[in-house]
Amino acid sequence: MKHLLFSVLMMLFAPNLLATDMPLNMTQGVTEISSKVYHLHMVILYICCAIGVIVFGIMIYSMIHHRKSKGAVAANFHESTKVEIAWTVVPFIILIIMAIPATKTLIAMEDPSDADLTIKVTGSQWKWHYSYFDHDIDFFSILSTPREQIEGKEAKGEHYLLEVDKPLVLPINRKVRFLMTSDDVIHSWWVPAFAVKKDANPGFINEAWTKIDKAGTYRGQCAELCGKDHGFMPIVVEAVSEADFETWLASQQQLTEDKAQQAQAALNQTLSQPELMTLGEQVYLARCAACHQPNGMGLPGVFPGLVKSPITVGKVGAHIDIVVNGKPGTAMQAFANQLTATEIAAVVTYERNAWGNDTGDTVQAADIEKHGQQEAQ
Amino acid sequence: MNTANETTLDGHNQGADNDHEHEPMPTGIKRWLFTTNHKDIGTLYLWFSFIMFLTGGAMAMVIRAELFQPGLQLVEPNFFNQMTTVHGLIMVFGAVMPAFTGLANWLIPMMIGAPDMALPRMNNWSFWILPFAFLILLSSLFMEGGGPNFGWTFYAPLSTTYSPDSTALFVFSVHIMGISSIMGAINVIVTIVNMRAPGMTWMKLPLFVWTWLITAFLLIAVMPVLAGVVTMVLTDKFFGTSFFDAAGGGDPVMFQHIFWFFGHPEVYIMILPSFGIISAIIPAFSRKRLFGYASMVYATASIAILSFLVWAHHMFTTGMPVFAELFFMYCTMLIAVPTGVKIFNWVATMWRGSITFETPMLFAIAFIILFTIGGFSGLMLAITPADFQYHDTYFVVAHFHYVLVTGAIFSIMAAAYYWLPKWTGHMYDERLAQWHFWSSVISVNVLFFPMHFLGLAGMPRRIPDYAIQFADVNQIVSIGGFAFGLAQLIFLAVVIKCIRGGKQAPAKPWEGSEGLEWTIPSPAPYHTFSTPPEIK
Ligand code: HEM
Ligand SMILES: [Cu+2]
Ligand SMILES: [Cu+2]
Numbered sequence: 075m076k077h078l079l080f081s082v083l084m085m086l087f088a089p090n091l092l093a094t095d096m097p098l099n100m101t102q103g104v105t106e107i108s109s110k111v112y113h114l115h116m117v118i119l120y121i122c123c124a125i126g127v128i129v130f131g132i133m134i135y136s137m138i139h140h141r142k143s144k145g146a147v148a149a150n151f152h153e154s155t156k157v158e159i160a161w162t163v164v165p166f167i168i169l170i171i172m173a174i175p176a177t178k179t180l181i182a183m184e185d186p187s188d189a190d191l192t193i194k195v196t197g198s199q200w201k202w203h204y205s206y207f208d209h210d211i212d213f214f215s216i217l218s219t220p221r222e223q224i225e226g227k228e229a230k231g232e233h234y235l236l237e238v239d240k241p242l243v244l245p246i247n248r249k250v251r252f253l254m255t256s257d258d259v260i261h262s263w264w265v266p267a268f269a270v271k272k273d274a275n276p277g278f279i280n281e282a283w284t285k286i287d288k289a290g291t292y293r294g295q296c297a298e299l300c301g302k303d304h305g306f307m308p309i310v311v312e313a314v315s316e317a318d319f320e321t322w323l324a325s326q327q328q329l330t331e332d333k334a335q336q337a338q339a340a341l342n343q344t345l346s347q348p349e350l351m352t353l354g355e356q357v358y359l360a361r362c363a364a365c366h367q368p369n370g371m372g373l374p375g376v377f378p379g380l381v382k383s384p385i386t387v388g389k390v391g392a393h394i395d396i397v398v399n400g401k402p403g404t405a406m407q408a409f410a411n412q413l414t415a416t417e418i419a420a421v422v423t424y425e426r427n428a429w430g431n432d433t434g435d436t437v438q439a440a441d442i443e444k445h446g447q448q449e450a451q
Numbered sequence: 452m453n454t455a456n457e458t459t460l461d462g463h464n465q466g467a468d469n470d471h472e473h474e475p476m477p478t479g480i481k482r483w484l485f486t487t488n489h490k491d492i493g494t495l496y497l498w499f500s501f502i503m504f505l506t507g508g509a510m511a512m513v514i515r516a517e518l519f520q521p522g523l524q525l526v527e528p529n530f531f532n533q534m535t536t537v538h539g540l541i542m543v544f545g546a547v548m549p550a551f552t553g554l555a556n557w558l559i560p561m562m563i564g565a566p567d568m569a570l571p572r573m574n575n576w577s578f579w580i581l582p583f584a585f586l587i588l589l590s591s592l593f594m595e596g597g598g599p600n601f602g603w604t605f606y607a608p609l610s611t612t613y614s615p616d617s618t619a620l621f622v623f624s625v626h627i628m629g630i631s632s633i634m635g636a637i638n639v640i641v642t643i644v645n646m647r648a649p650g651m652t653w654m655k656l657p658l659f660v661w662t663w664l665i666t667a668f669l670l671i672a673v674m675p676v677l678a679g680v681v682t683m684v685l686t687d688k689f690f691g692t693s694f695f696d697a698a699g700g701g702d703p704v705m706f707q708h709i710f711w712f713f714g715h716p717e718v719y720i721m722i723l724p725s726f727g728i729i730s731a732i733i734p735a736f737s738r739k740r741l742f743g744y745a746s747m748v749y750a751t752a753s754i755a756i757l758s759f760l761v762w763a764h765h766m767f768t769t770g771m772p773v774f775a776e777l778f779f780m781y782c783t784m785l786i787a788v789p790t791g792v793k794i795f796n797w798v799a800t801m802w803r804g805s806i807t808f809e810t811p812m813l814f815a816i817a818f819i820i821l822f823t824i825g826g827f828s829g830l831m832l833a834i835t836p837a838d839f840q841y842h843d844t845y846f847v848v849a850h851f852h853y854v855l856v857t858g859a860i861f862s863i864m865a866a867a868y869y870w871l872p873k874w875t876g877h878m879y880d881e882r883l884a885q886w887h888f889w890s891s892v893i894s895v896n897v898l899f900f901p902m903h904f905l906g907l908a909g910m911p912r913r914i915p916d917y918a919i920q921f922a923d924v925n926q927i928v929s930i931g932g933f934a935f936g937l938a939q940l941i942f943l944a945v946v947i948k949c950i951r952g953g954k955q956a957p958a959k960p961w962e963g964s965e966g967l968e969w970t971i972p973s974p975a976p977y978h979t980f981s982t983p984p985e986i987k
Contacts, residue, residue: 096920100840100907107836115837122827130820133798137816142738142805148963149803152740161795162788169784172834177777179836184773199613224916226522234521234919254770259609260703262768262843266909271839273769275704276608277697280770297768297843297911299602301613302529305914373529375596376615405613 108269189251197261245319262298354424487571496553503545531915539603564648577634584627591617607695636670650986659727711762725862736812737804738963814865825853846906876974877953897931
């Protein structure tokens with residue numbers, strides 16, 4: 075009710091409070107292809123407008139001049155083969171003229187050969203995973219807009235819902251090939267500035283490509299309904315010069331190595347329960363809360379709650395197992411390759427002690443590692 | 452039983468020589484439950500459709516209220532998805548299709564000079580299973596886990612592995628809707644083929660009858676495909692098959708091929724009868740014969756045939772081979788030709804006519820202009836490279852609402868105003884009706900036109916929250932939406948007022964209208980054309 079009242083008030087007073095300029099037309103984008111697509115769009119739009127002006131013009135003319143109140147008397151004609159052939163053939167010719175550039179552009183768009191760089195894009199509920207072929211770099215890219223902004227408890231930032239924790243970084247002036255796939259339902263990877271929109275189908279691989287002309291940050295969104303948080307899985311691409319890209323690649327490779335070392339070191343580390351709980355809460359809110367909800371209650375009938383559930387207050391092993399391996403055939407993903415052992419240990423500890431679960435259990439990175447080894451045997 | 456009732460409703464004006472015996476007509480609820488009369492069944496269908504229109508409309512209001520401003524205010528994303536899904540299903544299967552079947556029931560026998568539909572008992576069934584289908588669908592919203600939340604297009608595997616348990620109810624209700632549609636379609640075909648009055652040759656059929664005949668063939672061709680695909684969803688989800696699951700050798704994209712092989716003809720199922728309605732109304736109020744009758748028939752038939760060759764234009768981004776994309780692009784562009792022929796014919800009919808602007812004509816004119824705008828955006832969507840940018844954005848939402856709301860639904864309202872005097876025996880309140888028209892036509896454009904811009908600016912469809920830049924336009928759209936919703940209450944008022952009373956309608960209330968239905972008194976007697984009329 076309060077919301078409703080608020081909405082009504084907003085309607086009356088605030089049409090311009092949030093004014094940011096929205097472009098009213100398709101973007102020209104920053105690639106040769108996107109500019110071709112834009113021009114196709116404009117040509118077909120102009121053709122439609124021209125036909126519209128003629129047809130509606132004639133119609134409005136007769137609405138004004140051929141009205142009964144003006145004394146118009148109805149004529150008697152009701153067919154004319156010549157006219158009818160004309161208005162079948164002329165549109166046909168216009169369509170052929172339109173089809174020629176459309177065909178050319180389409181064929182160019184669908185040719186991903188001779189790429190300089192290949193990136194595998196994997197959608198899953200509700201995040202993107204990028205993996206750079208031949209570079210041993212891969213990471214997840216997740217919405218970074220804070221929940222408070224979405225729920226209206228904080229002012230919304232400039233890039234509300236179009237910001238991620240770690241953007242995809244691409245070089246300009248190089249042909250980049252994307253291989254799209256999905257781990258669960260169908261998603262669709264769309265960046266308007268590149269005119270690339272391609273479905274990520276589970277179990278299949280789709281190809282697309284782009285060659286960016288201008289450095290900058292480009293934003294897009296998932297375009298195929300993929301469940302509850304379909305509106306919350308944006309795409310951010312950072313396009314940088316080729317030199318900067320090489321530097322970035324090197325820094326990422328370093329990062330990967332450092333992380334591996336850290337993870338190795340963490341295996342021998344024992345964290346205190348408060349430490350685990352703090353880290354666990356962070357991980358939980360970022361990765362788990364979308365389904366199981368921040369308060370652990372889940373959505374009855376859709377996503378199970380974790381409060382006093384058989385898993386979270388039952389055997390530790392089973393709990394670790396479902397987080398590490400997921401549950402096939404459901405939305406529960408395998409987090410083994412998404413989180414480090416320390417993070418998994420922390421989040422399991424958190425789930426076992428938060429919301430009154432109070433099992434008192436602590437799980438360490440080494441336990442996760444042990445679980446993996448037992449499995450391997 | 453109630454003989455007074457019987458005599459008032461049964462005018463016996465078709466000459467005294469009718470040899471049929473009437474059973475006494477039941478009264479009250481029984482009359483409607485057991486009726487086999489095409490007029491009663493038509494009325495039931497029309498009221499049912501209107502109730503569904505309001506139900507689906509209420510869901511649209513929830514959607515527009517949530518989208519009134521950025522952020523999550525009123526509903527959870529999961530519930531939002533249920534609203535978009537059920538809104539779509541209800542409007543397509545509950546509002547538009549039953550309205551056309553209702554019009555077919557009322558009008559086809561009267562237009563071809565037949566005493567009733569050919570299969571009256573089946574007619575009763577095909578209506579009475581419908582309310583159950585929708586009760587099942589709506590009740591699933593109250594199940595644990597909620598109702599269907601995968602979009603009206605229910606793409607797998609979102610609708611299989613990842614869907615709520617209520618999916619079984621969704622599947623079952625779609626089965627019932629399909630059975631109802633198929634029975635209705637069989638009835639229409641059998642009636643038109645067998646029960647035309649002597650002399651009512653094919654090329655004399657009113658266009659509404661022609662377009663419905665073709666629609667009925669489309670229905671029979673594609674409703675089983677829909678039934679098949681929902682069954683595959685059911686077995687994938689509950690019985691371990693893998694039609695759409697790559698892990699078991701299936702293919703999720705195959706779902707889309709099957710669905711759209713139904714889905715594209717389906718959109719023509721929802722527009723061909725409109726073409727028939729508009730082809731009756733434009734000549735009537737232009738006081739001039741329809742231009743190009745024969746080409747109208749051929750155009751309808753070619754649209755119907757082409758509609759089987761374009762389904763994959765909904766799937767350009769799924770990763771089809773280039774030659775397939777080209778094939779579907781060309782075929783889709785081709786559909787614009789016969790569609791254009793129709794528009795040109797209507798304009799040529801108005802040209803040098805003697806036009807008046809009663810409410811049916813206003814809706815018909817709005818139909819021509821706004822449906823054409825929807826056709827233009829359809830043509831734009833057909834251009835595959837551009838569709839990569841438009842697809843799954845508000846541009847598509849704008850497109851299909853122009854063709855379905857200002858197309859199909861406006862034609863249904865035009866039809867209601869045009870034939871209300873025949874159905875009720877009273878003239879509707881013209882002033883109130885004009886209020887309905889003007890408030891609808893203005894609000895509907897505030898509602899749907901800015902959606903084109905949202906789509907071009909990059910707003911995806913089916914999202915409960917959006918980036919800040921889309922805020923202003925969404926606000927305008929929502930205001931248009933609330934206004935359009937309210938405006939439909941005026942329609943309800945006009946119809947109720949017209950049923951209750953009003954100026955007595957003559958047999959032929961519109962100066963320029965033509966057809967057998969205008970040769971019988973208003974209100975149309977309970978039984979008409981018990982003896983076939985004379986056709987000149
Ligand atoms: C000139 C005629 C038309 C053409 C060329 C055309 C073309 C298209 C194309 C290419 C799409 C796919 C857009 C996309 O998803 O990217 C589309 C969507 C759609 N069209 Fe049309 N269309 C035409 C007329 C109609 C008519 C007459 C109707 C219904 C009365 C209609 C209803 C729809 C619907 C419901 C969708 C969206 C379905 C969905 O994804 O939910 N269209 N149209
Ligand atoms: Cu999505
Ligand atoms: Cu289509």
